[in-house]
Amino acid sequence: MTNDHAPETVAPAAEQNAPIITYRQALNETLRAEMIRDPDVFLMGEEIGVFEGSYKITAGLLAEFGPKRVVDTPIAEEGFTGAAIGAAMLGMRPVVEIMTINFSLKAVDQIVNHAAKIHSMFGGQASVPMVIRTPGGGGQQLAATHSQNLEVWYAHIPGLKVVAPSTPADAKALLLAAIRDDDPVIFLENLGLYNTKGPVPAGDEAAEIGKAAVVKPGTDLTVVSYSHGTVIALEVAHKLEEEGVSVEVVDLRSLRPLDRDTICESVRKTSRAVVFEEDWLSYGIGAEIAATIGEGAFDYLDAAVRRVAAAEVPLPYSKPLERAALPDAAALSKVIREILDATRFAR
Amino acid sequence: MAEIVMPRLSDTMEEGVLSRWLKKVGDQVHKGDVLAEIETDKATMDLESFEEGVLERLLVEAGSTVSIGTAVALVGDGSGADEPAARDDSSAPDLSSPPSVQLAQPLPAQAQTSALKPPAAPVPTAQDGRFRASPLARKVARDNGIDLATVTGTGPEGRVVRADITDAIAAARDAHAAAHPESAAHPEFPGQTRAHPTSSVGGAAPAPTPHTTEGDERIPLNNIRRITAARLTESQAVPHFSLTMVVDAEKLLAFRSQVNATLAAAGGATTGEATTGGAKISVNDLLMRAAALTIRAHPHVNSSWAGDSIVRHGRINVGFAVAIEDGLMVPVVTDADRKTLSEISTETRALAARARAGKLKPDEFSGGTFTISNLGMFGIDEFTAVINPPEAAILAVGAASPQPTLRDGQLINVPTMKITLTVDHRVLDGATAAAFLRDLTHVLEEPLRIVV
Numbered sequence: 001m002t003n004d005h006a007p008e009t010v011a012p013a014a015e016q017n018a019p020i021i022t023y024r025q026a027l028n029e030t031l032r033a034e035m036i037r038d039p040d041v042f043l044m045g046e047e048i049g050v051f052e053g054s055y056k057i058t059a060g061l062l063a064e065f066g067p068k069r070v071v072d073t074p075i076a077e078e079g080f081t082g083a084a085i086g087a088a089m090l091g092m093r094p095v096v097e098i099m100t101i102n103f104s105l106k107a108v109d110q111i112v113n114h115a116a117k118i119h120s121m122f123g124g125q126a127s128v129p130m131v132i133r134t135p136g137g138g139g140q141q142l143a144a145t146h147s148q149n150l151e152v153w154y155a156h157i158p159g160l161k162v163v164a165p166s167t168p169a170d171a172k173a174l175l176l177a178a179i180r181d182d183d184p185v186i187f188l189e190n191l192g193l194y195n196t197k198g199p200v201p202a203g204d205e206a207a208e209i210g211k212a213a214v215v216k217p218g219t220d221l222t223v224v225s226y227s228h229g230t231v232i233a234l235e236v237a238h239k240l241e242e243e244g245v246s247v248e249v250v251d252l253r254s255l256r257p258l259d260r261d262t263i264c265e266s267v268r269k270t271s272r273a274v275v276f277e278e279d280w281l282s283y284g285i286g287a288e289i290a291a292t293i294g295e296g297a298f299d300y301l302d303a304a305v306r307r308v309a310a311a312e313v314p315l316p317y318s319k320p321l322e323r324a325a326l327p328d329a330a331a332l333s334k335v336i337r338e339i340l341d342a343t344r345f346a347r
Numbered sequence: 348m349a350e351i352v353m354p355r356l357s358d359t360m361e362e363g364v365l366s367r368w369l370k371k372v373g374d375q376v377h378k379g380d381v382l383a384e385i386e387t388d389k390a391t392m393d394l395e396s397f398e399e400g401v402l403e404r405l406l407v408e409a410g411s412t413v414s415i416g417t418a419v420a421l422v423g424d425g426s427g428a429d430e431p432a433a434r435d436d437s438s439a440p441d442l443s444s445p446p447s448v449q450l451a452q453p454l455p456a457q458a459q460t461s462a463l464k465p466p467a468a469p470v471p472t473a474q475d476g477r478f479r480a481s482p483l484a485r486k487v488a489r490d491n492g493i494d495l496a497t498v499t500g501t502g503p504e505g506r507v508v509r510a511d512i513t514d515a516i517a518a519a520r521d522a523h524a525a526a527h528p529e530s531a532a533h534p535e536f537p538g539q540t541r542a543h544p545t546s547s548v549g550g551a552a553p554a555p556t557p558h559t560t561e562g563d564e565r566i567p568l569n570n571i572r573r574i575t576a577a578r579l580t581e582s583q584a585v586p587h588f589s590l591t592m593v594v595d596a597e598k599l600l601a602f603r604s605q606v607n608a609t610l611a612a613a614g615g616a617t618t619g620e621a622t623t624g625g626a627k628i629s630v631n632d633l634l635m636r637a638a639a640l641t642i643r644a645h646p647h648v649n650s651s652w653a654g655d656s657i658v659r660h661g662r663i664n665v666g667f668a669v670a671i672e673d674g675l676m677v678p679v680v681t682d683a684d685r686k687t688l689s690e691i692s693t694e695t696r697a698l699a700a701r702a703r704a705g706k707l708k709p710d711e712f713s714g715g716t717f718t719i720s721n722l723g724m725f726g727i728d729e730f731t732a733v734i735n736p737p738e739a740a741i742l743a744v745g746a747a748s749p750q751p752t753l754r755d756g757q758l759i760n761v762p763t764m765k766i767t768l769t770v771d772h773r774v775l776d777g778a779t780a781a782a783f784l785r786d787l788t789h790v791l792e793e794p795l796r797i798v799v
């Protein structure tokens with residue numbers, strides 16, 4: 001769960017010839033391609049130009065596109081987010097980088113009260129076609145205020161779209177979709193994913209926002225996850241496969257809109273479900289998924305839906321304590337085994 | 348629009364045959380109206396509407412077998428749509444009329460509201476009223492006609508999970524395949540003339556295929572025939588023996604005439620109609636009470652075989668076999684030892700009439716602890732009856748007919764009656780059964796003891 005931990009996703013046959021690149025590269029190349037394709041696309045954020053971004057997602061772009069399209073901003077999240085909203089209302093397609101999701105709290109009023117609502121409150125006369133890219137997540141020893149998963153804050157708000165790609169291919173496909181979408185999209189990156197590698201197909205095929213992916217088919221139990229959690233879920237699923245347990249992994253990809261159909265369809269097949277999330281348990285994404293399953297697949301459940309989430313504490317700085325607070329493969333495996341035992345699953 | 352669902356008409360019912368629709372699409376339906384007839388294992392019962400409105404759609408054809416809880420019809424406001432029909436001018440409320448007039452008609456909105464009510468969930472409950480089962484286990488049980496109450500849960504805190512149900516299904520299949528004698532005993536439902544919810548009937552010993560030629564008619568089994576056949580087949584697995592005694596019926600018949608004469612004199616004007624419905628006490632009624640009183644002194648006879656134990660019943664519920672068109676019913680008079688002759692008489696006639704009409708309710712043919720089968724009215728002198736499992740004994744009664752009998756050295760003509768007790772030897776032994784039969788004979792020969 002550190003930056004050097006870079007498991008490679010298993011590529012479908014059709015993507016065997018796609019170049020293997022990192023999640024970071026996929027984002028960088030996609031931004032570049034979109035800026036070439038559409039002159040209305042421009043970037044704003046702290047240290048994204050001269051410094052090429054805190055996480056180097058915007059490397060090389062200032063040199064290529066100049067300071068009018070790669071705008072270094074002051075440390076003033078509310079101000080530059082508001083400026084981007086104004087630009088978007090007038091037809092531009094800003095892609096804002098908020099250095100970490102923790103700082104987006106400074107811009108919550110702009111995001112929640114303005115970006116999300118303008119289209120509705122002005123009777124559809126204006127749209128806000130902007131993207132807010134922002135990394136989050138723990139595991140980097142950045143302590144409590146820099147290690148949060150605040151996605152549920154935004155996923156709760158009608159008017160926003162919230163996506164969270166887990167692979168380099170999805171990072172590209174969802175970023176294309178987000179930039180081309182006429183509504184504000186919160187684009188969640190995860191610090192633990194930047195160095196992960198995977199095949200990324202050429203071309204510019206955008207993903208459908210609101211569509212989950214069954215990233216590993218299975219028959220015995222469904223694990224629903226997203227972003228970095230999907231990587232861990234897949235690792236566990238492949239390991240359990242060797243023990244004769246067929247785990248299906250559903251990667252949400254989009255937290256709003258939420259693809260309830262794909263989730264329920266999977267659970268109707270497997271009858272057992274675990275939600276794996278790196279945010280806190282209470283009122284989290286997992287609660288939403290569990291309720292969705294209860295409403296859509298109740299008669300198919302052989303056990304209660306279980307959630308595996310972070311300890312409900314401000315994330316500690318100390319490495320061992322941080323590790324203990326974050327959910328990992330061992331925690332997920334344990335809960336999966338408990339459900340299998342409770343339902344007399346014969347291995 | 349509200350759904351009418353197949354109701355649970357008995358504790359163990361899992362499905363029913365909707366034998367006949369009594370309403371048709373477009374009919375106005377009120378609460379309590381009989382919509383259809385439901386054939387359960389042995390009884391035909393009425394399906395009443397809990398809804399007001401217009402019968403908009405029939406979802407199953409007459410003759411279909413339907414799981415409980417499944418929708419069979421839709422009742423709505425008559426518009427045929429989920430949304431209440433837009434009012435046209437003619438049906439617009441007359442604002443000048445008082446509101447109570449409006450309320451007399453069921454409003455479409457009410458039908459809408461009731462449609463939101465979930466159908467009554469046919470979920471069995473454990474004895475403490477709580478029942479742990481996963482939703483999937485409940486669904487699989489429902490789909491396969493497994494009674495959750497009979498399944499032991501192996502999940503957390505005894506929760507029934509799907510694996511428990513699939514085991515139960517496999518076990519039921521195995522049990523029937525082996526035609527295991529213990530499957531005849533169901534201590535939970537002693538004497539209940541009813542098959543197991545699963546296909547026990549089809550699982551009975553394979554029948555030899557009869558040779559058929561042109562002109563032969565193949566008659567499909569209805570529920571009652573099928574279950575009668577299955578029950579009797581189960582009964583053959585019971586190790587049994589029969590004892591016969593000859594009863595001097597002279598005093599019994601005289602007593603009956605006397606009682607009926609008294610009732611006729613007292614009745615008619617006031618109580619007769621009410622107590623006996625204007626009919627007479629039958630020999631069968633006398634036998635029912637005589638047997639019930641004798642059982643009280645012989646509690647061993649009032650037992651059921653339960654596989655690994657014997658259930659000694661506290662109440663004396665006497666069933667009597669009634670031939671009906673397509674099979675055999677055994678309605679039960681509960682607490683027959685505590686009822687008067689006229690109570691028994693009234694009850695047996697009502698039960699027999701309902702049995703012949705196929706209208707017995709499940710609680711009227713379940714819970715028996717002893718059975719009497721009387722073929723005297725057909726002139727049969729003597730026969731052995733087949734045990735009604737899991738009951739321990741059945742009494743077969745022949746006709747009372749004049750027989751030359753030696754009394755005080757004189758050969759005279761005495762009306763006699765042969766009674767035969769067939770006994771489950773696992774529960775009762777020869778001497779116990781013989782003592783019961785001897786005492787029953789004494790009661791019948793001193794009939795005053797039947798009423799005192």
